[in-house]
Amino acid sequence: MTKRDPDRTRQILLDAAFLEIHRNGFNAARLDHIAEGTGVTKGAIYHHFPNKSALGHAVLDEVVKPFVLNRWLHPIGESSDPIAAIKEMVRKGLSELPEEMCCLGCPLNNLAQELSSVDEEFRVKIEAIFTEWQEGLAAAFRRGQEGGNVRGDIDPDATAAFLIGALEGMAGLAKTVGSRELLLDMSAPALVFLESLRPKEVSKNAA
Amino acid sequence: MTKRDPDRTRQILLDAAFLEIHRNGFNAARLDHIAEGTGVTKGAIYHHFPNKSALGHAVLDEVVKPFVLNRWLHPIGESSDPIAAIKEMVRKGLSELPEEMCCLGCPLNNLAQELSSVDEEFRVKIEAIFTEWQEGLAAAFRRGQEGGNVRGDIDPDATAAFLIGALEGMAGLAKTVGSRELLLDMSAPALVFLESLRPKEVSKNAA
DNA sequence: ACATACATACCGACCAGTAGGTATGTTGTC
DNA sequence: GACAACATACCTACTGGTCGGTATGTATGT
Secondary structure (H helix, E strand, O other): OOOOOHHHHHHHHHHHHHHHHHHHOOOOOOHHHHHHHHOOOHHHHHHHOOOHHHHHHHHHHHHHHHHHHHHHOHHHOOOOOHHHHHHHHHHHHHHOOOHHHHHHOOHHHHHHHHHOOOOHHHHHHHHHHHHHHHHHHHHHHHHHHHOOOOOOOOOHHHHHHHHHHHHHHHHHHHHHHOOHHHHHHHHHHHHHHHHOOOOOOOOOOOO | OOOOOHHHHHHHHHHHHHHHHHHHOOOOOOHHHHHHHHOOOHHHHHHHOOOHHHHHHHHHHHHHHHHHHHHHOHHHOOOOOHHHHHHHHHHHHHHOOOHHHHHHOOHHHHHHHHHOOOOHHHHHHHHHHHHHHHHHHHHHHHHHHHOOOOOOOOOHHHHHHHHHHHHHHHHHHHHHHOOHHHHHHHHHHHHHHHHOOOOOOOOOOOO
16 A cells, blocks of 8 residues: 555566576566565556566666676776776675675676577677676776786786686686685685786785 | 487487577477477487486486586696696687587586576586586696695685686676687686796796 | 556466377297 | 287377466556
8 A cells, every 4th residue: 555656666676576587597587476576466567567578678777787887897996006906896896795696696697698698689788788897897907007007918808808707607606506605715816816917027015 | 210229319319408408598498399309209208308307417417517527627637737737728628619619608507507596406416517627626736736836825626616617707708798709818818817826936938 | 537557367378298109129938 | 930928119199387478457646
């Protein structure tokens, strides 16, 4: 008997759909579960979204994308010492990750793995998010190279892609094993990798 | 019509199922497709395997597992310079990977991502394969440490896990982007990481 | 009064799995 | 070596449950 509030209802649906999809994947996500969990009926879902795919796209645009970029790109800022900034981001990003998230994997990567070879429309959208992420990281590496804080002999774009791949891979492994601990263990080698991107002559503070 | 040959039929089914699952994922894999593609009927499939899950398990045990370990662990052998051996394995493994494989991702990781949070039985089996892989790599790193070819201050287990995660992440990204080129680009930073595991004092041949 | 916001009952396609059959071996017996 | 007796391999048509989607209703705000 709550008052009507379409925007709120929509947001509730998005959040619930995000969780349902994150837990089960897009295909296995059940609209009935979302309806049940929110108290919103299926009719209402279909009032706000024309079909399941559209709901998925909205979740991707309005929940997953900000979720990922706010946590794994934007914290870097405009630092001219990207290695330190990225290391800090990785440390914080991982340690602050709630337990359940560790075992569910990265929501973006989950969708990427599940849908990229099946649904072209999703694939393109997911690829665009990865690209934005990659370009942000690559730009940071370039700034570091210009400031002399990053080795000049590495390719910023490839390195950015590898870093993203490594992070997603770590999340994926932790998901499979169902272990937050493994995720934290792997962060050490990840930091080793980042540190190896510093120029060789200058040692800097390696901590 | 061909003579009866249950073993051959079974193998044909396994191979076809592997492809169907690799292309579409386990849930989206259709037994009817497998039947159609092989000329074997659904009844025959259910003669050889009690249900779809059992078929999936057989594919995992008899096709996916050897596929992955033979390509990404066994080539290392017993070398006491694991970094060189692993770098060589990565280079070869990636360059020899057929075009379609690049865009379909690692079959093991695909299953891991799709099923680990859904089907516990699959998850356990997949985790065991990852563990075998990780232990093999960790043992190699330990041999390297004993021989003075690998930094003593890194954790072999965590490093092995990270390496696996990075490889799987690379494969996943390449799958999303649908680009073999990206996969090859990312191999350079991966080799940078491996090289950073060498002891600092001795420079060795970095090529 | 009218549109928007929601609810309920239902449809139909899809697909794993089954029932019950036929064809092709294999083994024993004389 | 031939023929029963049986076992294994495989086929076809069907079913039953699931789930995205729809048709049609009712409530609410302006």
